[in-house]
Amino acid sequence: MNDKPLSCNVKPAVSPTVDSRLGSQTGCKIIDITFPNVVNPEVGEIRFQNYYVAFLTVKAKIKLTEQTPREGPNDHGWRMVVRRLQLMPDPHTETGAQDCFVITRSQFVCELSQVVSLRLILQQPSPLWKDFSLEDLKLFKTSGGSRVPPLPSWFMEDDKPKANKKELEGVPDLDSLSTNLQQLWALAEEVSANQTEESLGRYEVDGCYDINLLAYS
Numbered sequence: 001m002n003d004k005p006l007s008c009n010v011k012p013a014v015s016p017t018v019d020s021r022l023g024s025q026t027g028c029k030i031i032d033i034t035f036p037n038v039v040n041p042e043v044g045e046i047r048f049q050n051y052y053v054a055f056l057t058v059k060a061k062i063k064l065t066e067q068t069p070r071e072g073p074n075d076h077g078w079r080m081v082v083r084r085l086q087l088m089p090d091p092h093t094e095t096g097a098q099d100c101f102v103i104t105r106s107q108f109v110c111e112l113s114q115v116v117s118l119r120l121i122l123q124q125p126s127p128l129w130k131d132f133s134l135e136d137l138k139l140f141k142t143s144g145g146s147r148v149p150p151l152p153s154w155f156m157e158d159d160k161p162k163a164n165k166k167e168l169e170g171v172p173d174l175d176s177l178s179t180n181l182q183q184l185w186a187l188a189e190e191v192s193a194n195q196t197e198e199s200l201g202r203y204e205v206d207g208c209y210d211i212n213l214l215a216y217s
Contacts, residue, residue: 003140004140005138005139005140006035006038006041006043006138006139006140006141007035007037007038008033008034008035008038008041008139009033009034009035009036010031010033010137011031011032011033011034012031013029013030013031013122013133013134014029014030015028015029015030016028016029016030027123027124027125028121028122028123028124029121029122029132029133030119030120030121030122031119031120031122031133031134031137032117032118032119032120033117033118033119033120033137033139034116034117035115035116035117040063040113040114040115041115041141042112042113042114042115042141043060043112043115043118043139043140043141044104044105044112044140044141044142045102045103045104045105045139045140045141045142046058046102046103046137046138046139046140047100047101047102047103047136047137047138047139047140048100048101048134048135048136048137048138049098049099049100049101049134049135049136050087050088050096050097050098050099050100050101050134050135051097051098051131051132051133051134051135052088052097052098052124052129052131052132052133053087053088053122053123053124053132053133053134054086054087054088054091054123054124054125054126054132055084055085055086055087055122055123055124056082056084056085056087056120056121056122056123056134057080057082057083057084057085057120057121057123058080058081058082058085058103058118058119058120058121059078059079059080059081059118059119059121060078060079060081060110060112060115060116060117060118060119061076061077061078061079061115061116061117061118061119062077062079062112062113062114062115062116063077063114063115063116064077065114077116079109079110080109080110081108081109081110081112081118082103082107082108082109083109084123085103085107087099087101091124091125091126091128092126092128097129118139120134120137122134
């Protein structure tokens with residue numbers, strides 16, 4: 001069976017933010033994939049190694065023809081392929097953070113034929129990880145069969161979000177803590193970017209020292 005990846009151009013992940021100083025702290029990144037050397041590409045499988053991405057959404061822009069069903073008068077060809085697939089059972093823990101994944105045709109919401117481009121939306125709501133992305137990203141026309149690596153064991157569990165949830169006595173809810181930490185982290189980044197280079201006196205007040213602030217040896 002031909003297991004050669006499709007020829008494609010994978011653009012670097014970018015953060016959709018108007019403030020570049022906050023970077024990945026928006027909790028979202030986008031990877032765009034185009035097919036400049038493939039005529040009417042058909043995608044049947046997506047393989048990658050995760051790097052701290054909690055949720056993955058895949059959208060495709062398809063070539064509109066006279067036979068293509070329209071989704072409305074302003075249909076530009078964008079279709080949902082995979083909706084918020086969970087890659088980490090708990091965004092605040094390491095489980096699944098660097099596992100290998102294979103998304104097959106059976107998991108697609110629609111068929112990926114006449115594809116113009118793909119858009120992968122990566123989400124990581126936890127502030128514990130400074131960076132997140134997908135590595136070794138490859139697309140295939142058909143399934144690789146027995147050569148496909150198995151899914152992680154946690155991915156097959158029926159109750160995967162609760163199976164890895166640690167309830168610690170005296171520790172606040174992780175989701176609430178995550179929101180507060182993310183705001184604090186963003187504030188710290190902004191303060192760091194606006195630091196002054198002017199030397200500040202440790203005990204100076206209007207150019208003089210207050211005798212009450214000095215320590216005697």
